[in-house]
Structures are given as structure tokens and as C-alpha cells.
Amino acid sequence: EDQIGSYFGAELCSLDINSDGDTDFVLVGAPLFYQPRENKEGRIYIYSLSAKIELEREFSVMAPSMGRFGSTISSLSDLNGDGLRDVAVGAPLEDENRGAVYIFLGDKRRGIRGTFSQRINGKNFQPEIRFFGQAIDGVIDLGDDELPDIVVGSQGAAVVLRSKPVFNATAQLSFHPGVISTEKIDCVNKKDENLPMVNLTACFEMVEATKSKQEAMRLGLNISFTLSLDPSRPKTRAFFLQNEKKVQSLTTTHELHVGNTCFEYPTYMQYCVVDTLSPINIKLNFSQADAGSSGAMLNIDSKNQALMKIPFERQCSKNDTCIAQLTVDLDFLSKTILVTEDNYFNVSVTLANHGDDSYNTTLTMHYPPGLSFSKLEVTKSSRPTLHACYDLEEVLDKTVCGISLPVYRSKSSTTFQSSFRVAKDFEWNDKISLTVTGKSDNSNSSETDLMTKSIPVQYQIRMALTVNEDTVTYLNFTTDDPAPQNMHVKYKIDNTGFKDFPVNVSILLPTKLEHSFEVIRYEVIVQEDKTQCSIQPDLKKHEQSCSPENSCVVIRCDSLILERFSGVELSLVGKVHFKDLKQHAANIAFLKQYTGENGEVKFWSLLKVDYDPKRFVLASHKQEKSSPKNENPQKTGMCKDNDPTIKCTNVRVEFIIPPNKLLIILTGAGLGLLLLIILTVIMWKLGCFKRKTMEYYQEQEDKVSWENGSPVNLNPDFSSRMMSISETDKKSDQLPEENQLLEAEKTNGPLESDIKDSSENVNGFTAVSEPQEEEK
Incomplete structure (x- = not known):
């Protein structure tokens, strides 16, 4: 762990480990780093320099004593003849400030080795020396033996250390x-x-x-x-x-x-x-x-x-010669080798001995370097069988297993299951071969038996198809705004696996749907122009997904490489509209002009990603088998994407024709006027507009009397009653001015003309009634 006050960076040393002119490692000294439990002081840190010019910490080294180890770090020439530069580290305060120098041999992978190869004490050269190791240089040869020498500085003195031949x-x-x-x-x-x-x-x-x-x-x-x-x-x-x-x-x-x-x-x-x-x-x-x-x-x-x-001399039952007859059989426990993360490949191997005892029997397996032998287990055996497997030094494609050493008995048969770890980073061919060989050390034994079989290799891939949130999912058109609108559907294909693989992408879409819906000026745009897309006339593969009347098109893109842990975006853009929407609105049925009309279509598009099924296996392939096939979008109205290689999207497009407001107003006014006329005629027919006067009632009475054969009798009460009725009717018909005059008469008495008229009327009645009394 890092420590505050360790004086990290007090000494820096760049190390070109293979002397090719490029710095491979950087060594950083922290001479004041302290570990109280182990009583150690000083530490150096080794950092590797990557191709991106970034330092990555490899490990750290400490000396086994106090002395400010790491105060000086120097790159040396090759001391041991391995072709790698070595490093000297000074600890000037070690051994009561006498000092010491540590030699670390170079390591191509880690810069230096974790333990020092030599420790040089300053007191070995001079007992009174102080601060030995405060300066170090070891690049040139100070003698004539063509071996690099090291100069170590101390207080007031320098020591030359000559290297020896190795x-x-x-x-x-x-x-x-x-x-x-x-x-x-x-x-x-x-x-x-x-x-x-x-x-x-x-x-x-x-x-x-x-x-x-x-x-x-x-x-x-x-x-x-x-x-x-x-x-x-x-x-x-x-x-x-x-x-x-x-x-x-x-x-x-x-x-x-x-x-x-x-x-x-x-x-x-x-x-x-x-x-x-x-x-x-x-x-x-x-x-x-x-x-x-x-x-x-x-x-x-x-x-x-x-x-x-x-070995010991062998004794055999038949002519002092043991003849072993070994046979091997090989079976794969899977149809293919699946290359994926942390996957194992299993084979079944049977070894049988049909001859004499077999000495030092071995079972050798040859396989591609991409397979790493894991284990060998006995699954079936005619007698107890021991085995031990080992890999040959610096041989990556061969494993040798000793079977029932020292003797594999006659008439023995054993079936093994061998497991191999599959390396995902290995460049696999389409097929690989595996060879199993049975061999013994018997003299004059039969020829070595072997069997070779081939098996195809498939990569497991992971792919996710998604629709971006920016995709348009709803559009509407009205007679006020029937112009074409933009449609934008964004698809994304992500490779979530470890392997790059080529894909072929196609997009299926209908250009015509019900209600005269049309898609015009459509195209597919690919992110960063990774591929080019064009319209293809071939629709045979998509007949189940598209009806002929919909004029579907397929936009197919050139093959592209889907890189691991990355993705590509495809955008389907175009213009959509309802053809002749205004003309359709003008020609709708008369009654629909009062209620209006609307309708909608489910525009769908289908993204299909194809890959080589002989070479690659999709990780979600089981989902494809368990799910039903993709239904015809025209039958369901919606596109369903149960296939992991298919992604569908649906856009709801609606048109709205509003009611005719002017027609509704005119129709309401006409119907109201017609109803008023009908009511007026009915009331007129019923006599609601006729008025009965005093003459009418007099005529009716005279008519009744005449029909009964009796003279007209003017009853004064009746006459006065009829007069009052007549006056009442007249008053009701009088204008407001006449009503005011009548009120004045009641208050001031009748006018002279009125009195005169009244007397005349009385005399008239008297004149009429007198002859009637004489007749009686």
C-alpha cells in the first residue's frame, strides 16, 4: 500500500529491458517507506509502459533491512547473458550507514525479478566506508574483458565492481x-x-x-x-x-x-x-x-x-516377448465445439488391450492449441485402472496420460471422459481434428493404434435488437393539415458478446395500407456510414409477413462486421400521408357530415438480422425455438418479434374528418322555422285566433228562439249582461289610450254624447217592446 511521507518519486529510472531503444518499464523509488512490523525501510515500484503510453503498476520490491532502499536506481547492462538489462538499487544507510547495493536481474514480463540475485555490502571493500550506493552506474566496460562493470559512489570514494563471466x-x-x-x-x-x-x-x-x-x-x-x-x-x-x-x-x-x-x-x-x-x-x-x-x-x-x-527387464508368457494389442475409440459428446466464455468440450475415449500385458501404456491426445486439457476421468472399466496425465514442456497441443502404470493388463478395457477448456480468444477454423493414440513400450508390439475425428466449430454470439426512444410512435392527419409528415424509426443492433461477426441486415415495410395510406421518399441511414442500403425487389422470403396489396419493399444492407461490445444504429426515415384526404372528406356520406369520420392504420416495419448459422450460434437461440413464429402483421394489426433476430416497431397513424358546422346550423334553423309554421296552422285550425262578440251571442239566441217558435224576449237582465260582456270585449280590444279615456269616464261621469246615445237606445227598446204587449 502507498504511504504518506514515503518520498515517492525521489528516484526514477527508465528501463529498456531488451535494449531496442524503447522504454519498457519505469522504476520509482520511495526510500522513506517504512514497515514497522518487518523493520524494513524503502521500496521501489515497477510500472510497465503500455502501447498507449500509460503506466500500469506491476509490483513493488523491498529490501530485508533498514537503509532507505530505493534512494538510487540504475539500469545496468546485461550481467548474466540472458539478453535483458539488469537493475542495481542502492540502500546507502544500510548496515549503520555503510550502505549496500542490490542487483536485480531483468525480467521481460515484469521488468525485474521479485528477489535480488546479489547483495553487495560496502564494508567488504572498506570498513569505514559510508553511504555506499548513493550513486550507481553500470553501462560501460572499464576493463578489456568485454564485460560490463559497475561504479558505486559513496561519501568521498567510488568503488568499481567488475563482473565475472557467467x-x-x-x-x-x-x-x-x-x-x-x-x-x-x-x-x-x-x-x-x-x-x-x-x-x-x-x-x-x-x-x-x-x-x-x-x-x-x-x-x-x-x-x-x-x-x-x-x-x-x-x-x-x-x-x-x-x-x-x-x-x-x-x-x-x-x-x-x-x-x-x-x-x-x-x-x-x-x-x-x-x-x-x-x-x-x-x-x-x-x-x-x-x-x-x-x-x-x-x-x-x-x-x-x-x-x-x-527400467527392469520384462518377462512375458509367450516366447519371452510381450505383444500388446491396443485399440482406441473416440466419440464426441456434442455435435459441435461451442466457443464461448468458460466453456468445456468433452470427448469419450476407450482404450482396450486385446493382447499381452502392456508396459508403460500411454494414451496421447493431439488437439488444437485452442483447447487446453483439463481432466481425464474413468467412466467405465473392466478392472480398477489408475491414470496420470501431464502436458509436455512447451507443447500446447499434446497431452500424454499414463494408463495403469506400470502394466495395463491383458483383456482390459477402460472408457475415459476427457475434458478440454475452450479458449475464446483463439482463431478457430471451421473444423478441428482431434487424434487419440494408444501406445505401449512392449517390444515387438503391434503398430500404434490411433483414431482421428473432425468436428465443426461454432462461436456463440450475443446480439440485442432494440428500438430507440426517439422513434415516432403516433401521427395524426386532419383536413386542415393533410400534408405529409416525417416518420423516423431508429433501430439499434448491439453485439454484447466477445466475438466480432458479420451480419446481413434487411428492413421490410409496407408502402401502402388501408384508407389510402402511403409511404413516400423512404430510405435507411446507417450510423457512421458503416454500410450501404438499397431497395431489393425480392419478397419471397417475406411473403408470410406482408400481403401483396400492401406493396411491401425490402431495404437490404451490405454485409457489415458487428464488432464486439459495440453496436450500430439504423434509421428508417420517410414521408407518410393519407392520399386525397380532402377529396375523401368532401365525398363522405351525407349523414357522416353531421357526425364526422376518423380512422387509423398500424404502420409497421420489420428489422431482420441474418448471420451464418453454420459458424455462429446465437445465445438466445432457445428462445427462438420456444416462441411461436412471427405472425402476419396484417392479420394482427401489430408486429410481434418473438424471433431474437427480428425486431418490429409499430406506428399508429390516424386521420380525423370533423363534422360540417355550417350544415348543422342551417339544418337546425330550417327545422325550427318549419315547426313554428306547423304549430301556427294547427292553432288557426282550432280557432285560437277567432273572437266571439255580443252580436254573435244575440244572433245565436235569436236563432234558438226562432227555432222554438217563440218571439224574441229581450230580458233586461240578459240585455244588461250582454252589454257588460260586449263592453268587456271592447275594453280588451281597446288601445292603451282608449283604456285611459274609459278610466276617466268612470271617474268624472259619462260625456253628454254618451248620455244621449244611451237614452236613444232605451227609447228604442221601449218602442219595440210596446207592440209586443198589445199583441198579447
Whole structure:
């Protein structure tokens, strides 16, 4: 963890690890970083420089003591001959301010190795030295041996450290004869004698790793090595004789020179060896004996170990020759290899032995590097069978499994299930082959049996089809605004998987629908012009989705690569309208002019994405199988997209014709006037407009009297009553001025003319009535 006050950045060092002129790593010193528990001070941080010129932290390193480790960091030339630059780090306050320098060998992947290869104390050169390591430089050769030297600064002094030539040493073991004879092995008598086994030879090859002058070739290298027989067994079957004592391990020291140096040692075994099936293991370990005083150094990267197995002689029942007849069978447990994240591929392998016992039986599987062997399990076996698998060093396409070592018995048959991890980043071919080989070490055995089968490879892809929120979902047209309107449908295709894959995109849409709805001037626009789209006349693939009367069109786009974790947007744009909407409004039925008319259509468009089904498998393919097929949008009125490769969108388009307001007003006024005329005529027919006067009633009375044969009798009461009725009727017909005069008469009395008229009327009545009395 980072620490405040650690003085991070006090020292910086750029490291060109392979000396190609480009900086690969940056080392940052924090000399005051402190860990109280471990009592350590100082730390350096290693950062790698990526291709984007960004620093990525790899790891950090601390020294095992106090001393402000990391105060000085210096890039050195190659010290050990591996072709990588090395690093020196100074700790000037270590060892009571005497100082020390740490050498770290270069690492191509991480910059430097996590542990130092050498620690150089300042007091080894001068006891009173102070601050050794406060300055370091190690690029040039200060001598004439063509080896880089290091100059270390201290207080008042500088120390030159000369590097030594570095040698690589390898060891090889061999033995003679090639097998351990079992002829003299006798466990019945149990003789306590030493039986010669084989002569063991240990050879060393020494080669200089650095590039020094020829004088370095004459230097020797003292090597101490140990030979062990059956080191993993508590009770050994073989031994050395050293001073007439039986020893399981033998240690000795020899001086090596450039080239090969061999040493031979006889080995022995007891007369009774029970286990003659498993070979005897030989192990050799070696190291440099006097590294401090020697003029040369053994490369710490040298493989300082060698292993060897010495087999026993085999005994067989038929002519002393074991003939194994191995057969293998291979079956794939799936139809294809599916390349996806964290996926495994399983195969079934059967190994049978129809001959004699098979010694050191192996089952070898060859496969593409994109497969990584995971495990081998026994699923069926005629007898208990053990197995052990291992990968060959630096071989990525081969796994060898030992079957029932040391002996795979006769008439045995075992079925295994082998699992392989599928690498998603590997560039797979359309098909891959897998070969299984059964082999044994039997002499004169039948030919190695093998079987090869091929299987197609498919990539699993993930794709999501969506409709953008900006898509138009509703439009309306009126007779006041029948002009074409813009339609904009945005589709997006997202690749949510890890693999780029090509797709073919097409959009199906109708150009004509009911109510004379039309789509004009339509096109498909692709984001960033990733592909070009054009109208295609072929509609055979879409006959189920579009009726012939709808004049559907298919806009097909050129194939494009859908990159992983990215997407592409397609926009369907165009103009839509209801053709001759005003003319339709003028020709609608008469009654509909009072109520108005409206209607709507469901405009739909369908996005179809195609890919190569032989090469790719969509992750949501199961949804496609479980869902019904896409229905005809014309039957349902809506487009349904149950297929994960299809995305539909629907736009509701409506037209509105309002009622005729002027016609409604005129019709209401006419009907009201007609009703008034009809009511007037009815009232007139009923006599509502006729008035009955006093003369009318007099006539009616005279008529009745005349019909009865009696003279007219003017009853004074009747006459006065009729007069009052007549006056009342007259008053009702009088104008307001006449009513005012009548009121004045009542108040002031009748006028003279009125009195005169009244007397005349009385005399008239008297004159009429007198003759009637005489007749009586």
C-alpha cells in the first residue's frame, strides 16, 4: 500500500529491458517507506509502459533491512547473458550507514525479478566506508574483458565492481546396460549380497552465457553434485558403495571446463527386489562450490537437476516377448465445439488391450492449441485402472496420460471422459481434428493404434435488437393539415458478446395500407456510414409477413462486421400521408357530415438480422425455438418479434374528418322555422285566433228562439249582461289610450254624447217592446 511521507518519486529510472531503444518499464523509488512490523525501510515500484503510453503498476520490491532502499536506481547492462538489462538499487544507510547495493536481474514480463540475485555490502571493500550506493552506474566496460562493470559512489570514494563471466551448465544421465537384468534376482534364498545393477554416467556440459574474451574459456568452475537412487522411496532398491558402505546418495565435487565432462559410477541392488515393474529413479542435483572466490559464475538460471529412470527387464508368457494389442475409440459428446466464455468440450475415449500385458501404456491426445486439457476421468472399466496425465514442456497441443502404470493388463478395457477448456480468444477454423493414440513400450508390439475425428466449430454470439426512444410512435392527419409528415424509426443492433461477426441486415415495410395510406421518399441511414442500403425487389422470403396489396419493399444492407461490445444504429426515415384526404372528406356520406369520420392504420416495419448459422450460434437461440413464429402483421394489426433476430416497431397513424358546422346550423334553423309554421296552422285550425262578440251571442239566441217558435224576449237582465260582456270585449280590444279615456269616464261621469246615445237606445227598446204587449 502507498504511504504518506514515503518520498515517492525521489528516484526514477527508465528501463529498456531488451535494449531496442524503447522504454519498457519505469522504476520509482520511495526510500522513506517504512514497515514497522518487518523493520524494513524503502521500496521501489515497477510500472510497465503500455502501447498507449500509460503506466500500469506491476509490483513493488523491498529490501530485508533498514537503509532507505530505493534512494538510487540504475539500469545496468546485461550481467548474466540472458539478453535483458539488469537493475542495481542502492540502500546507502544500510548496515549503520555503510550502505549496500542490490542487483536485480531483468525480467521481460515484469521488468525485474521479485528477489535480488546479489547483495553487495560496502564494508567488504572498506570498513569505514559510508553511504555506499548513493550513486550507481553500470553501462560501460572499464576493463578489456568485454564485460560490463559497475561504479558505486559513496561519501568521498567510488568503488568499481567488475563482473565475472557467467556459464550455463547442464547435466545428463545415462546408464549401461539399457535395462536392469532380473535374471539373478532371487527372493527365495534372500542372499545378503550385492548384485551389480548398471553403470551410471553423469555428464556435464558447460557453455559461457556472457560474451567475454577468449581468456574466460580457460577458467574452471567447481561444481558440487549429488546423485540419488530411488530418492522418493523410504526403502531403496539400489545403492552406491562408498568405503564399503551402502549409501543411497553420493556427493562429490569436480572442476568443470567449457565442453563436456563425464563421471561414471557403478550401482548395485539387492538380490531380492520385489517391485520389478516400476523403474528405478535417478536424480542429480548440482551447484557451484566456491562462488565467492571463483573467477567465473554459474548462471542461477541453469537447470541444476537431471532425472533418469532405469527400467527392469520384462518377462512375458509367450516366447519371452510381450505383444500388446491396443485399440482406441473416440466419440464426441456434442455435435459441435461451442466457443464461448468458460466453456468445456468433452470427448469419450476407450482404450482396450486385446493382447499381452502392456508396459508403460500411454494414451496421447493431439488437439488444437485452442483447447487446453483439463481432466481425464474413468467412466467405465473392466478392472480398477489408475491414470496420470501431464502436458509436455512447451507443447500446447499434446497431452500424454499414463494408463495403469506400470502394466495395463491383458483383456482390459477402460472408457475415459476427457475434458478440454475452450479458449475464446483463439482463431478457430471451421473444423478441428482431434487424434487419440494408444501406445505401449512392449517390444515387438503391434503398430500404434490411433483414431482421428473432425468436428465443426461454432462461436456463440450475443446480439440485442432494440428500438430507440426517439422513434415516432403516433401521427395524426386532419383536413386542415393533410400534408405529409416525417416518420423516423431508429433501430439499434448491439453485439454484447466477445466475438466480432458479420451480419446481413434487411428492413421490410409496407408502402401502402388501408384508407389510402402511403409511404413516400423512404430510405435507411446507417450510423457512421458503416454500410450501404438499397431497395431489393425480392419478397419471397417475406411473403408470410406482408400481403401483396400492401406493396411491401425490402431495404437490404451490405454485409457489415458487428464488432464486439459495440453496436450500430439504423434509421428508417420517410414521408407518410393519407392520399386525397380532402377529396375523401368532401365525398363522405351525407349523414357522416353531421357526425364526422376518423380512422387509423398500424404502420409497421420489420428489422431482420441474418448471420451464418453454420459458424455462429446465437445465445438466445432457445428462445427462438420456444416462441411461436412471427405472425402476419396484417392479420394482427401489430408486429410481434418473438424471433431474437427480428425486431418490429409499430406506428399508429390516424386521420380525423370533423363534422360540417355550417350544415348543422342551417339544418337546425330550417327545422325550427318549419315547426313554428306547423304549430301556427294547427292553432288557426282550432280557432285560437277567432273572437266571439255580443252580436254573435244575440244572433245565436235569436236563432234558438226562432227555432222554438217563440218571439224574441229581450230580458233586461240578459240585455244588461250582454252589454257588460260586449263592453268587456271592447275594453280588451281597446288601445292603451282608449283604456285611459274609459278610466276617466268612470271617474268624472259619462260625456253628454254618451248620455244621449244611451237614452236613444232605451227609447228604442221601449218602442219595440210596446207592440209586443198589445199583441198579447
